[in-house]
Amino acid sequence: MEKAKLQEYFLNQLRTSKTPVTVFTTNGFQIRGIITSFDSYTVALQSENKQNILYKSAISTIVPLKPVTLS
Numbered sequence: 001m002e003k004a005k006l007q008e009y010f011l012n013q014l015r016t017s018k019t020p021v022t023v024f025t026t027n028g029f030q031i032r033g034i035i036t037s038f039d040s041y042t043v044a045l046q047s048e049n050k051q052n053i054l055y056k057s058a059i060s061t062i063v064p065l066k067p068v069t070l071s
Helices: 001-015
Strands: 020-025 030-038 040-045 049-054 061-066
Touching: 001 030, 001 040, 020 049, 030 049
Parallel strands: none
Antiparallel strands: 020 030, 020 061, 030 040, 040 049
16 A cells, blocks of 8 residues: 555544544644544644644654554
8 A cells, every 4th residue: 555545544544433543743742632634734633622733744643542444
């Protein structure tokens, strides 16, 4: 699977299943929430009744609360 397709598949699985995630930013900040949408450059995250838009370039790691099937 190509990098872009894997990333899109992974994010879409998290979005459609509404799996809670912890997003680690490149400066070490953590945001917990649910991915509501994404595009080529950004990820939208609902967290504690607040909406966050994160640039993908600022994201270090996305850790789902439960495993995501990648097949």
